[in-house]
Every structure is written in structure tokens, then in C-alpha cells.
Amino acid sequence: MKRLVHAELFKLRTTNAWWLFALAILASTVTMLVVNGINAYSLLQPFNSFVNLHSHGHAGSIPADFLAHLRQEWTAGHDGIGQAAMLYTSGQLIGVLLVCLLGIVMVTSEFYQQTATFTFLQTPRRSAVIRGKLVAALLVAGLAWLVSTVISVAAGAAFLHSQGYSTGLGHWAVDRAILLNLAAYLLWTLFGIGFGCLVRHQLAATVSATVLYLIGATAAATVFELLNTYVLNQNWVLAAQVVVPPVASTVMVSATQAFEQSPPAWVGAVVLLVWSLVAIRLGDRRLQRHDIT
Amino acid sequence: MTIHAQASERRHTAPGGPDGQSPIVVRGLTKQYGELTAVDDLTFTVTPGRVTGFLGPNGAGKTTTLRMLLGLVAPTSGTATIGDRLYADLPEPTRVVGAVLEASSAHRGRTGRNHLRAACIATGLEISRADATLEMVGLMAAADRPFKGYSLGMRQRLGIASAMLGDPDVLILDEPANGLDPEGIRWMRTLLQGLASEGRTVLVSSHLLSEMQALADEVVIVAAGRLARQGSIDDIIAPLSIGAPVQVSTPQPERLAAALRSAGATVTIPNGTALRVLGIEESLIGDLAFSVGVPVHRLYTETPDLEDAFLTLTHAEAAIR
Ligand SMILES: Nc1ncnc2c1ncn2[C@@H]1O[C@H](COP(=O)(O)OP(=O)(O)OP(=O)(O)O)[C@@H](O)[C@H]1O
Numbered sequence: 156m157k158r159l160v161h162a163e164l165f166k167l168r169t170t171n172a173w174w175l176f177a178l179a180i181l182a183s184t185v186t187m188l189v190v191n192g193i194n195a196y197s198l199l200q201p202f203n204s205f206v207n208l209h210s211h212g213h214a215g216s217i218p219a220d221f222l223a224h225l226r227q228e229w230t231a232g233h234d235g236i237g238q239a240a241m242l243y244t245s246g247q248l249i250g251v252l253l254v255c256l257l258g259i260v261m262v263t264s265e266f267y268q269q270t271a272t273f274t275f276l277q278t279p280r281r282s283a284v285i286r287g288k289l290v291a292a293l294l295v296a297g298l299a300w301l302v303s304t305v306i307s308v309a310a311g312a313a314f315l316h317s318q319g320y321s322t323g324l325g326h327w328a329v330d331r332a333i334l335l336n337l338a339a340y341l342l343w344t345l346f347g348i349g350f351g352c353l354v355r356h357q358l359a360a361t362v363s364a365t366v367l368y369l370i371g372a373t374a375a376a377t378v379f380e381l382l383n384t385y386v387l388n389q390n391w392v393l394a395a396q397v398v399v400p401p402v403a404s405t406v407m408v409s410a411t412q413a414f415e416q417s418p419p420a421w422v423g424a425v426v427l428l429v430w431s432l433v434a435i436r437l438g439d440r441r442l443q444r445h446d447i448t
Numbered sequence: 449m450t451i452h453a454q455a456s457e458r459r460h461t462a463p464g465g466p467d468g469q470s471p472i473v474v475r476g477l478t479k480q481y482g483e484l485t486a487v488d489d490l491t492f493t494v495t496p497g498r499v500t501g502f503l504g505p506n507g508a509g510k511t512t513t514l515r516m517l518l519g520l521v522a523p524t525s526g527t528a529t530i531g532d533r534l535y536a537d538l539p540e541p542t543r544v545v546g547a548v549l550e551a552s553s554a555h556r557g558r559t560g561r562n563h564l565r566a567a568c569i570a571t572g573l574e575i576s577r578a579d580a581t582l583e584m585v586g587l588m589a590a591a592d593r594p595f596k597g598y599s600l601g602m603r604q605r606l607g608i609a610s611a612m613l614g615d616p617d618v619l620i621l622d623e624p625a626n627g628l629d630p631e632g633i634r635w636m637r638t639l640l641q642g643l644a645s646e647g648r649t650v651l652v653s654s655h656l657l658s659e660m661q662a663l664a665d666e667v668v669i670v671a672a673g674r675l676a677r678q679g680s681i682d683d684i685i686a687p688l689s690i691g692a693p694v695q696v697s698t699p700q701p702e703r704l705a706a707a708l709r710s711a712g713a714t715v716t717i718p719n720g721t722a723l724r725v726l727g728i729e730e731s732l733i734g735d736l737a738f739s740v741g742v743p744v745h746r747l748y749t750e751t752p753d754l755e756d757a758f759l760t761l762t763h764a765e766a767a768i769r
Pocket residue numbers: 446448481484486504505506507508509510511512513769
């Protein structure tokens with residue numbers, strides 16, 4: 156088993172997948188850090204400055220309902236601890252998609268690059284190969300989380316300090332966000348490996364997973380809203396959108412409720428874990444039966 | 449230490465008996481792809497210590513058979529074992545069996561050396577085996593270039609290197625001569641014959657019949673998924689030699705032809721000085737020419753070769769399915 160994990164890590168290191176992945180993790184972390192930083196900067200201002208920033212100095216002339224909207228936004232976001240949690244998990248939005256794609260590519264490239272024959276000749280027990288990939292991918296995902304978190308915490312803490320706020324480190328809400336972020340990285344990696352085993356076509360798998368991740372939440376919100384309005388007007392119908400993986404992920408990592416009827420965070424974690432395990436289980440079974448030609 | 453020295457050392461512990469002999473046994477092997485029976489109740493044995501050629505027309509089921517033997521394709525029925533075990537049940541398969549299959553490749557962006565090293569790591573072999581086998585197949589100069597830049601012959605050599613990593617008792621090669629240059633083909637022939645002479649089992653599929661005739665001791669011929677013939681090349685060719693045509697060169701073709709015809713032979717005269725004689729043996733033709741006083745400049749029997757045997761045996765089923 157150790158051999159297989161080691162071999163998978165070696166295989167990653169000896170193609171350009173390695174630095175492409177590292178570059179993407181760094182670039183997305185830095186980009187989202189800047190976006191979140193700008194956001195935090197304005198929200199952490201006193202309300203008057205916040206309004207000024209949003210109305211480009213014409214605070215006196217803005218309509219009352221817009222002002223009310225700004226007030227609501229400011230009240231929700233004017234919180235050093237909340238902003239710390241947000242800043243320190245900046246890498247998440249794109250990062251979890253990247254580790255998911257990494258998992259997918261680690262499996263599908265065996266078919267795309269026609270190396271499956273070679274790999275399964277060395278290790279005829281195909282489940283062992285998948286387990287090796289799984290552990291290797293989890294290690295890499297953990298490393299990606301670590302790098303992203305170190306950058307985000309360093310930059311974010313310096314920023315908060317400069318704004319006169321505490322860094323929030325050691326505060327349970329902040330530490331919890333950082334740890335849940337790790338959970339998200341790991342669960343999406345599992346999901347990626349399972350998805351790759353199920354959909355062995357590299358392009359099909361990466362594109363469909365990306366689409367699922369990016370528009371899954373919006374699509375789910377729309378569909379479940381319609382269901383709720385026209386089919387079954389119950390609150391649990393709206394809560395049920397947590398079954399969609401990206402929604403589950405959001406529910407899991409949200410410090411507050413992800414949406415109005417949102418179930419508690421652990422439900423999101425369980426849903427994501429169940430999806431990942433089901434995908435791996437089914438993918439593994441499919442792979443056992445597949446003729447490598 | 450040379451590879452061969454290692455091999456004889458390890459031979460004691462290899463599976464399939466104390467001498468490490470691992471015959472390949474295929475029994476009633478069948479593979480159904482929908483309506484098509486790619487391999488149809490195939491039974492044959494490959495004995496250690498000799499090179500066995502695996503022949504058959506395109507689509508005969510050779511690659512499918514080898515893939516079933518290596519646990520990559522699940523048989524519909526029947527078994528294929530190596531030293532009495534299924535490939536998937538071998539604890540360290542790459543130390544027992546080395547295989548090169550068609551449509552097997554390396555990652556396009558990975559170097560040949562790293563391709564082999566990854567295999568060493570996965571199977572617990574010394575990393576240095578990568579360089580040793582690269583050296584052996586003459587690929588050292590290209591070792592650090594990415595696989596996508598390799599020529600067909602270089603890819604084939606890398607495949608052979610990967611098969612040799614674990615210094616296996618059994619070699620299974622699917623059209624290894626494909627893409628090799630003449631020097632490479634000769635090198636491979638020497639290599640495989642050398643390995644067989646050490647007591648290893650060598651099974652090689654190929655279309656190059658003249659090459660096979662030079663390389664193999666024994667052949668298994670399949671057509672349309674079924675066994676057409678198994679045996680030594682001599683045994684397979686011998687029946688075809690009976691009644692083979694004899695060519696005679698003589699300055700007096702008409703006189704000799706007349707004499708041969710009266711002795712019961714069928715004679716044609718393709719050109720001025722040559723005769724093609726059927727139904728009478730070389731030595732008798734010589735005697736007859738002597739007795740009628742006709743000089744003979746050249747006399748030889750058109751011995752059938754493996755190609756003739758192959759075409760005769762597979763003729764009825766040669767069409768691609
Ligand atoms: N995965 C597959 N799905 C469907 N049919 C297949 C598959 N693999 C092989 N076949 C069919 O099985 C038959 C045997 O194919 P195979 O590749 O074993 O032949 P072969 O003897 O290796 O031929 P060649 O000499 O051309 O390499 C062919 O008719 C082929 O079309």
C-alpha cells in the first residue's frame with residue numbers, strides 16, 4: 156500500500172500536473188484573498204464610511220431602500236471574527252474544485268494516456284490501485300489546504316491587525332472554519348476519485364464535475380424553489396437541497412446558516428461524505444468489471 | 449551483477465516449482481463481445497525453455513487471449529494460468545511475468561526513465577532496475593526525454609524494458625517486432641532466444657512470419673478465435689512438403705519434360721530453360737535425367753515455409769470479423 160501511494164505521488168511529480176496544480180492553488184488563493192480583503196476592508200469600516208464607499212461619496216442622495224439594504228449587509232458583515240474566518244479560508248472556493256479535478260485526473264489519465272494496462276499489470280488488484288490514488292490525492296489535497304491556509308492566515312492576520320481588529324486566531328469560530336475548510340478539501344478529493352472511476356472519460360468527467368460544482372448550487376436553489384412553490388409547499392423541501400454536493404459543501408463550511416431553511420453543518424458534511432463513498436464504491440465496482448483493452 | 453545471474457539466483461524461489469518453470473496453460477478460453485466470439489474455446493500450452501510464436505490473422509483473437517492471460521480482460525469462460533496460478537493471484541506478478549501489449553503506453557509527458565521508475569516504486573523493485581533495463585534495450589540516450597517524442601521503435605523498446613524490470617520467468621510480448629529496425633529485430637531475437645535457453649517461458653505474437661520462423665521453436669496458430677494448429681515449426685511444415693513442386697533448369701527442357709511425363713509427372717515449362725515438376729521427387733528427377741542423358745544445371749524442391757503453412761491453415765477463416 157505504501158508503495159502504491161509513493162508511486163502515485165511520484166507519477167504526479169513527474170508530469171506537469173504537479174506544477175499546474177500548485178500554480179492554480181496559489182493563483183486562486185491569492186485572487187480570492189484579494190477579493191475577500193477588499194470586501195472585508197469596506198465591511199469593517201464604520202457604517203458611514205461603508206455607505207460612502209458604496210455610493211462613491213454621494214451618501215446623502217441614496218434612496219432609502221438601498222440604504223436599508225446596505226445597513227443589513229453591513230450589520231451581517233461588520234464582524235472581525237466573521238471576516239477572519241472568511242479571509243483565512245479564501246482558497247476554498249476554487250481550491251476544493253481543484254482537488255476534485257486532481258482526483259478525477261489521477262484516475263482518468265490512466266485511460267486517457269493509455270497507461271491503465273501498464274498500471275494494472277503491476278498491480279492486478281485494481282482496488283489497491285484506487286486506494287493508492289486515494290491516499291496520495293488526500294495527502295496532496297492536505298498539502299494544498301496547508302499552503303493555502305498559511306498564505307491566507309499570514310496575509311489576513313496582517314490585514315486585520317492593520318485595521319485595528321484582532322486576528323481571531325484561537326477563537327473557536329475561526330479555528331472551526333479553518334478545520335472545516337480542510338474537511339472540504341479532503342471530501343472533495345474523495346469525491347473526485349470516485350467520480351473519475353465512474354466517468355472514465357477525462358474530458359467528460361472534468362467538465363461535468365466543474366459544471367456541477369459551479370452551477371450546482373444555483374440550479375439546486377432554482378429547482379427546489381420551484382418544487383416548493385408548485386409541488387410540495389413544505390420547509391423541508393427547501394432544506395433538502397443539501398443533497399446536492401456543492402450545497403452540502405456550503406452548508407458544511409458556513410459559519411452561519413447557508414440559506415434560510417439550511418440544516419446544520421454536520422448534515423452537509425455527512426451528505427458530502429456519503430456522496431463520495433457511494434461514488435468510490437460504485438466506481439471501484441465498475442472498474443473491477445471493466446475490460447482493460 | 450548481471451540480470452541473468454540474478455535470474456538464476458532467484459529461480460529457486462520463483463513460483464511454478466523449485467526450478468521456477470512457469471508454463472502457460474490456456475484451457476477452454478472464451479471471450480464473447482456481444483455477438484462476436486473473439487476467442488472461442490481456445491486450449492494450448494506454452495512450455496518453458498523455448499520461444500513460442502503466437503500467430504493468427506488480424507482479429508484472430510491474439511491480443512484478447514493475452515489480455516485474458518494477464519487478468520486485464522475477464523474471460524467469458526475457461527481459464528488461463530501461469531505456473532498454475534491466475535495472473536491476478538500472483539503475489540509479485542512483475543517478478544514472474546513481464547508483458548508488453550499493444551495499446552499500452554506511457555504518460556506522454558513523462559520521461560522514459562521516470563516511467564520505469566514509477567513501476568519500480570509501485571512493485572517494490574530497486575529503482576536502479578530502471579537504468580539497467582534502459583541500458584539493456586539501448587534507450588539510455590533518450591531516457592530523459594518525454595515519451596511523446598519517442599519513435600515507434602523506441603516505444604517498443606521502452607515496453608520491453610518495462611517487461612524486463614522484474615527479471616521475470618515468463619515473457620509475453622504482443623507484436624514486439626512492430627516498429628523495430630533490422631538491428632532491433634535481430635537484437636530482440638537474440639534476447640528472446642537467450643532468455644528461453646535459460647529456461648524461461650517466452651510467448652510472442654507476431655505477423656512477421658519469416659521473423660517468426662527464425663525466432664520461434666514452436667508456434668500456436670489461431671484463426672477466428674479458434675486453435676488452428678500447435679506444434680514445432682518443422683512438424684507443421686512437414687506435411688506440406690509432401691508432393692511439393694520441384695524446379696529444374698536444363699538446356700534441353702523439351703526432352704526432359706517428355707521423359708518426366710512418361711514417368712507420370714505433371715510438367716510445366718514456365719520459361720525457356722526451366723521446368724516445374726509435380727508428382728515426382730527431386731532424386732528421381734535426377735536419376736531420370738541421367739538415364740536419358742540430359743544435363744541438369746539446377747534442381748531444387750520448393751520447400752514450403754511458415755508463411756505457406758500459415759496461409760493454408762488460416763485460409764478458410766482469414767477474413768476479418
Ligand atoms: N473491447 C472490445 N470490444 C469489442 N470487440 C473487441 C474488443 N476487443 C477486441 N474485439 C474484437 O475481437 C476480435 C479479436 O481481436 P484481437 O485484438 O484479439 O485480435 P488480434 O488477433 O490481436 O488481431 P491483430 O493481429 O490485428 O492485432 C476482433 O474482431 C476485435 O474486433
